[in-house]
Amino acid sequence: MSENQISTTELTSQYIAQVTSDLERNSKEQERIATDISGLQEQLLALQHDHTVLVNMHQALGGTSPVAGVTPAAPSVPSQSSARTKQSKAAKEVKAAKPKQAAATGAKKAETKKPEARKSAAKAPRTTAQPSLVDLIRGHLEAQKEPRSAAEITTALTAAHPERTIKTTVVRTTLENLVARSSAHRNKQGSSVFYTATTEAPAKAEPTAAAG
Structure with missing residues (x-):
């Protein structure tokens, strides 16, 4: 037992x-x-x-x-x-x-x-919450002194955020959306298109010119 x-x-x-x-x-x-x-x-x-x-x-x-x-x-x-x-x-x-x-x-x-x-x-x-692609693109444009193309912006954002999948087509569409909302400017140079962030400086200068 x-x-x-x-x-x-x-x-x-x-x-x-x-x-x-x-x-x-x-x-x-x-x-x-x-x-x-x-x-x-x-x-x-x-x-x-x-x-x-x-x-x-x-x-x-x-x-x-x-x-x-x-x-x-x-x-x-x-x-x-x-x-x-x-x-x-x-x-x-x-x-x-x-x-x-x-x-x-x-x-x-x-x-x-x-x-x-x-x-x-x-x-x-x-x-793991991260800023949206729109915020990333707008912030990148505001930090640049010269116009940037969609491909250049895609390369910069991919290098800064390797964990995210960022496509040039999506970046270009987002840029056009920002242009439509007057949040960015589009400049065409030959066959290339470049984008810059909008600033409030031109809008403030108009009343002064009118007053002069």
Whole structure:
């Protein structure tokens, strides 16, 4: 009878170690997926903003049926269901060997680790918020003393923000939108088009000239 107890104790310890290892691996996998989701959400927000700018340009040019944006599905559901499936399988294996203590310990650890993984996933998108492409382009133009082309602006912004995907076509469309709103000037030199930021100096000089 004592040998059976020893064998049961050893088996229980083995299952406890296995379940603990599975839980740690599961938690790390959730953190990795949460990080990937954060990066994808950032790219999605940038694309949605660019889509809004393009829609405004399309309507300003007389378009009537702009392409609608794509609404993504919630990315957190597959990861949670996968985690629940793995945990249910582990629980069945533990019950089959009758190690009740291992099941209780694994359940407690799972309950303590799940909130931590969810908190990290919830905090990630907030820390990665970045200025919009319009703000980046306007700030770049204001910092330049000479006119810049769309290609030059794209190169500068890509070097300053390597984590973002910035295309010349989107930059040119955004610049034209700024010109339409009198937030930038367009200068054509030969076959090339250059842009500069608008300033308030010319507007203030007109009353003085009129008074003279």
